Structure formats: structure tokens, C-alpha cells
Amino acid sequence: MADNRAEVIVIGGSSGSIPVAMEIINALPLSYLIPIVIVIHRLRNVASELAQVMSATHQIHEPEDKEPLQKGHIYLAPQNYHLLIESDKTFSMDYSEPVNHSRPSIDVTLMCAATVYKENAVGILLSGANKDGADGMDAIIRKGGRAIVQDPSCCQSPVMPQEALKKNSHIEIQNVVSLVNTLLLYSNK
Amino acid sequence: MDQEITTEQLKEVLLLVKARYGYDFSQYSEASIKRRLERFKKIARVSLPDLKYHLVNDSSFFFWLLESVTVNVTEMFRDPPFYKALVNAVIPLLQTYPRIKIWHAGCSTGEEAYSMAILLHEAGLLERTRIYATDINMANIEKAASGIITLERTKEYTANYHKAGGNADFSDYYSALYDNVVISKELKKNILFSQHNLVVDEVFNEFQLICCRNVMIYFNHALQAHVIDLFYRSLSPLGFLALGTKESLLFSDKTAKFEVIDNTNKIFRLKANG
Numbered sequence A: 001m002a003d004n005r006a007e008v009i010v011i012g013g014s015s016g017s018i019p020v021a022m023e024i025i026n027a028l029p030l031s032y033l034i035p036i037v038i039v040i041h042r043l044r045n046v047a048s049e050l051a052q053v054m055s056a057t058h059q060i061h062e063p064e065d066k067e068p069l070q071k072g073h074i075y076l077a078p079q080n081y082h083l084l085i086e087s088d089k090t091f092s093m094d095y096s097e098p099v100n101h102s103r104p105s106i107d108v109t110l111m112c113a114a115t116v117y118k119e120n121a122v123g124i125l126l127s128g129a130n131k132d133g134a135d136g137m138d139a140i141i142r143k144g145g146r147a148i149v150q151d152p153s154c155c156q157s158p159v160m161p162q163e164a165l166k167k168n169s170h171i172e173i174q175n176v177v178s179l180v181n182t183l184l185l186y187s188n189k
Numbered sequence B: 001m002d003q004e005i006t007t008e009q010l011k012e013v014l015l016l017v018k019a020r021y022g023y024d025f026s027q028y029s030e031a032s033i034k035r036r037l038e039r040f041k042k043i044a045r046v047s048l049p050d051l052k053y054h055l056v057n058d059s060s061f062f063f064w065l066l067e068s069v070t071v072n073v074t075e076m077f078r079d080p081p082f083y084k085a086l087v088n089a090v091i092p093l094l095q096t097y098p099r100i101k102i103w104h105a106g107c108s109t110g111e112e113a114y115s116m117a118i119l120l121h122e123a124g125l126l127e128r129t130r131i132y133a134t135d136i137n138m139a140n141i142e143k144a145a146s147g148i149i150t151l152e153r154t155k156e157y158t159a160n161y162h163k164a165g166g167n168a169d170f171s172d173y174y175s176a177l178y179d180n181v182v183i184s185k186e187l188k189k190n191i192l193f194s195q196h197n198l199v200v201d202e203v204f205n206e207f208q209l210i211c212c213r214n215v216m217i218y219f220n221h222a223l224q225a226h227v228i229d230l231f232y233r234s235l236s237p238l239g240f241l242a243l244g245t246k247e248s249l250l251f252s253d254k255t256a257k258f259e260v261i262d263n264t265n266k267i268f269r270l271k272a273n274g
């Protein structure tokens, strides 16, 4: 597990997760190569410029339909669409019903990452007040990948990490500093 | 029953559907159609072998599957900035044509076509416009043609309409009917709803504007290229093509034939020498 290469990192979060996601991204070197996909619940038609404001240093962008996932890129799931990953490692958008009252749903992207990248997928779940992401983190582990939640005791809303931990006991718990270290270690492999 | 469907199993089901009913989903985006099929399996509470058995033996089961597997979610004035852009950048140019023809491909239950009719009405152009609204799914077409919308959605549509720049009283465009509203006859009159499958059906007219929003996201590269070529051949010289906000012409060999009118709202126009 831990000694696998990582080919994709999916970071999911809901309420209270935006500052944490920003902290993690900003701590990574600009030359960080592993593609990162951020899926964060946002209010509809609010903060559509999130991709611009999330990081002053790192470029984050919302992918277009069928855009290939590329090394060194940080992606943000657009509002109102589920963000899927195809087996040829391109993104697909899906405007179907919300999952867990959420669109984008973290579960949907995590499950695709698990199916496509298997043991080379890393899922990270941050603060949030609902249970989206739990099934997806479980899928990541079942396909041999690595799943880590933000330490619930440090979360603004601990429900999301807790629900994931209930679902699968192989999910690791880390605080933000160790999460960053974990990601940095992958980049050296 | 909750098991993930493998690529092989998906192929088998799609082959069966094609052989038995003639609908070819083999070039749909795999991640999406797999998810939809898994979801349908749960709703129908069937195992994979049972699903196949029912598909072979029961055509109503297939139509149920068709309705569940394709994504039909739509709304009136969805993405208000898009409609604003239409009013500013496209409709003034349509005005120059004596007869205006517009195609909504993948119109689902019609909300998009009715929104267009409202804009044209307000621009004084509806009388000389014909809107062709098509979809693969006959159930959608029937619902669209009825013009019936649930009352509870009108609040959201009214807000969208005003965000899109509409100034009229939105309730003038429908009349109430119990828990529903019915779109006014004036708006319906110039819309023709019919079945058309973008995978196999051909060019059927020539249009100054084609809207195909949030349909091609469910197709793979190859099918997207096929459909963009179909639109290319269906557009009149200098015709407009509008896609969904997350869709692009980037992956088509027809990219160079179009100029970008509005990259945020995904409005393109066939070049003069296109």
C-alpha cells in the first residue's frame, strides 16, 4: 500500500474544508507532479471563482469534458456536475441527480479513481458535515489504494471523516501536517 | 446486487440492447453509463443475469432502462449567463433572416426549447421562427410536447429567467393547472418536438442556430466527433453552435471551422470559409 506509486490524488471536502485544502496545496512545491483532483461541495451559483481564489501560488483549474488528466495539474470539480474519470484517464462530466445531496459528489469521483487507478489512487477526505465520500474511500481501499481522512478531532465538521472511518477501518487518520508530508513523500518516488 | 459492473459485463448488456432494440450505446462515455446501469440495477432490484433476461423478453423493461440510463435532468433558463449571451450576441444576428430555424438536439423534456421561445418572443422574432426540438427518448418528447411543468419548479425558473435578464412577468408565459403549470399556446405553436437519435439519424434541415447542451458529455471522443460533424453539416453558412458550459470543440477535427464567440458560455460560429 504505502509503498505504491501514486498516480492520482483525490481530495474531497465539504463545510470547513476549503482552508484546509488550500493549506495542503500551498505547502506542495510548484513542481509537484502527481495530478490532484479537488472535489469540494459548494453552494449552487456561489463562489464560482473558487479555482482562482484557492491558491495564490498554484494554478488550479476546472477541467472541461474529456480533458486528459495531466502530470503537474491541479483540478477542481466544477459546480453542478459530477466529475468522472474514464479508463483512458480523461475527465467526463455528468449532470445526473445529486448523490448524498451533492453535485459534485465526492463518492462519484473517488469511485472512478479507484476503478481506473486501483492501487495507485490516493483518496483524502477532509472536514465536512455529511456522509459523502465514505463509499468512495471504501472503494479506494478495496481496490488496493490508500485512503486517509483528516483527523476528525481537528476538523471544523468531523462527520465526513467519521462516516468514512465507520465504513472501512483500513482508512488512515492524519492531521494536516502529516497529510502534507505523506503527499511530499509520494513525489519523491 | 450492489456489485460493480465490469467493462466486459457492460459491453454484453450494450450488445444485447443493440441487437434486440437497435439502440447503440457502445460509444457513450463508459464511466457514466456504467454508473447509470449500476444505479438502474439497484432501482429495478435485479441481478445482472435477470437484467439481461428481462431485456430479451420484455420491451417495456428496456424502455424503463432507457429512461433511467440517459440523464434527463434539465431546467428552464439553466445557466442564466448563457441566455444573456444569446440575447446579446446571437439573437440580434438571427434577426437578419426572414425565416429562422433553430435545432435543440437532446432537448429532454423541453424546458430549454421553451426558454428559447420566450427570448425570441421578447425579441419579436418568434412568429418567423421554427424551433425543432429533438431527443432520443420518446417519453421525453411526449412530456415536452405537453408543455406541463410542475408548479414547484416555477419559482426556480422565474429566478433563472430574471437572472438571464428577463423583465416581463414570467407567469404570463404559463397558466396554472392544479399542481402543474402549462406553457402558453403562443410559445408552443412554433416548436416541433420529434424523435432523433444523434448516433444514427442524419441531417434533416438547415439551421442558423443549433443548441446541444449537456448531451455530448455522455459520449466518448469518437461519438462526439461524429455528432459535431453532423452539426457542421446541418448549419447554414455563419450558423451558430451552442454547447453546455463544460463542453468544448477542442477534441474535434472541425475545431478550425468554427470561431469562438463566447468561450465562457460556449457559443461558436461557423466561419465564412468554413
Ligand SMILES: C[S@@+](CC[C@H](N)C(=O)[O-])C[C@H]1O[C@@H](n2cnc3c(N)ncnc32)[C@H](O)[C@@H]1O
Pocket (backbone or CB within 6 Å): A095, B070, B071, B072, B073, B074, B075, B078, B105, B106, B107, B108, B109, B112, B134, B135, B136, B137, B140, B196, B197, B198, B199, B212, B213, B214, B215, B244
Ligand atoms: C442532460 S439532458 C440535457 C437537456 C438540455 N439540453 C439541458 O441542457 O438542460 C440530456 C438529453 O440527451 C438525450 N440524449 C442522450 N443520447 C442521445 C442521442 N443519442 N440522441 C439524442 N438525444 C440523446 C437524453 O435523452 C437527454 O434528454
